[in-house]
Amino acid sequence: MKKEIDYTRFNSPVTPNRSRRLYIETYGCQMNVSDSEVVAAIMQQAGFTITDHMADADVVLINTCSVRDNAEQRVRGRLDLFRLQKQRMPGLIVGVLGCMAERLKEQLLENGTVDLVAGPDAYRTLPQLVHNAESGQQGVNTLLSREETYADISPVRTDKNGVTAFVSIMRGCNNVCAYCVVPYTRGAERSRPSETILREVRTLLQNGYREVTLLGQNVNSYCEPAAAESKTITFARLLERVALEDPSLRVRFSTSHPKDMHNDVLYTIAMYPNICNHIHLPVQSGSSRILEKMRRGYSREHYMERLAKIREIIPECAITTDIIAGFCSETDDDHAQTLSLMREAEYDAAFMFRYSERPGTKAARHYPDDVPTEIKTRRLNEIIALQNQLSLESNRRDVGKIFIVLAEGNSKRSDAFLFGRTSHNKVTVFPKAKFKAGDYVPVKITTCTSATLIGEVTGMNNE
Numbered sequence: 001m002k003k004e005i006d007y008t009r010f011n012s013p014v015t016p017n018r019s020r021r022l023y024i025e026t027y028g029c030q031m032n033v034s035d036s037e038v039v040a041a042i043m044q045q046a047g048f049t050i051t052d053h054m055a056d057a058d059v060v061l062i063n064t065c066s067v068r069d070n071a072e073q074r075v076r077g078r079l080d081l082f083r084l085q086k087q088r089m090p091g092l093i094v095g096v097l098g099c100m101a102e103r104l105k106e107q108l109l110e111n112g113t114v115d116l117v118a119g120p121d122a123y124r125t126l127p128q129l130v131h132n133a134e135s136g137q138q139g140v141n142t143l144l145s146r147e148e149t150y151a152d153i154s155p156v157r158t159d160k161n162g163v164t165a166f167v168s169i170m171r172g173c174n175n176v177c178a179y180c181v182v183p184y185t186r187g188a189e190r191s192r193p194s195e196t197i198l199r200e201v202r203t204l205l206q207n208g209y210r211e212v213t214l215l216g217q218n219v220n221s222y223c224e225p226a227a228a229e230s231k232t233i234t235f236a237r238l239l240e241r242v243a244l245e246d247p248s249l250r251v252r253f254s255t256s257h258p259k260d261m262h263n264d265v266l267y268t269i270a271m272y273p274n275i276c277n278h279i280h281l282p283v284q285s286g287s288s289r290i291l292e293k294m295r296r297g298y299s300r301e302h303y304m305e306r307l308a309k310i311r312e313i314i315p316e317c318a319i320t321t322d323i324i325a326g327f328c329s330e331t332d333d334d335h336a337q338t339l340s341l342m343r344e345a346e347y348d349a350a351f352m353f354r355y356s357e358r359p360g361t362k363a364a365r366h367y368p369d370d371v372p373t374e375i376k377t378r379r380l381n382e383i384i385a386l387q388n389q390l391s392l393e394s395n396r397r398d399v400g401k402i403f404i405v406l407a408e409g410n411s412k413r414s415d416a417f418l419f420g421r422t423s424h425n426k427v428t429v430f431p432k433a434k435f436k437a438g439d440y441v442p443v444k445i446t447t448c449t450s451a452t453l454i455g456e457v458t459g460m461n462n463e
């Protein structure tokens, strides 16, 4: 019986007359979304076509998050799926990008599914890494850089609404909070030249975008050193320059650090109506003892003083936050202090998590992860329940008011309704009437849930 020969292995790599198709899957924070847009631009320049369908792809890149263990578990699940896809499509190239790539490096090559690994500062080398992988050579590049900001690369926008866009203004973080992997996976802080940020904003305006969110791990420490006779560009000055580009462009920013939230930023927000009245100010804990152990660089009192200053200078400013439940050595009293701070702060919304020990962090190296999981979960549930109540109270205070909402697209529930956000970052749903995505719409709030404002289009506004 003649032996079957697998003729596919004689096939030459992808024929030149069809550009190779790239599928990018993104997990984690807005910074990763923005990075995937940079990756898409680099690969497009190298002749790839971006596809939204993994089944059509010649190359699959997954941009990963390492902030908590379950984020990495999700990626492992996807890699299992890619292994099956690879069995169906021999020659398929699989690459892992982002924070998990930076943290695990060569280890990710071990299961044979992954052909290349590239850290957040290595995306310019992706075309070469893919080329090598196509000729059977696995590759890893996880060098972190003190300069790289991808400032000269115009991101390929992956959002579908064409209304809002992220603009990365800096990379890395110098804070080294005890629980956080970011400084190890994204490296030291570096600010992008302001002229390249303004150029990207102008391009977005020309392409009809109506809102930009300036992105960084800690935007308040943005700093473009003084060139010749000009002054140092601080975050407040950058914010002002972006706002001055066009009064019809809404400007948001994320993420801030309480220890660097200085008054100049607050006065700048108060001065420009198109800078949104919303500040995301992660607190993490209400206990000064825990904040010190977390190396957050501020106490409860310092944080609350900043909150009071924000509300003094921008009375209608919405405040959202991040909270970690169950950090090392957290007692019931520490937890109670977190709940009391939330009540005092009256947050509009929050991202809330159980502490997840991350390998290599100061906490993992020095502190036992000694709060039992069931206690972490109970405390997290109490924090979530309180925040749902605070969010509902905050939204109820908006019923009867009129806000200018930037429409972003059709509501998930019905094409007869649009959704968008108010200046204070509240998702609002209203009947479409004659409006479309990209329009500023005066909406009178008639009712709400803890997550959404619901309203009707009206002629006037009282913002």
Ligand code: SF4
Residues within 6 Å of the ligand: 173, 174, 175, 176, 177, 180, 181, 182, 183, 217, 218, 257
């Ligand atoms: S400020 Fe702290 S929590 Fe935020 S990215 Fe930097 S190290 Fe991580």
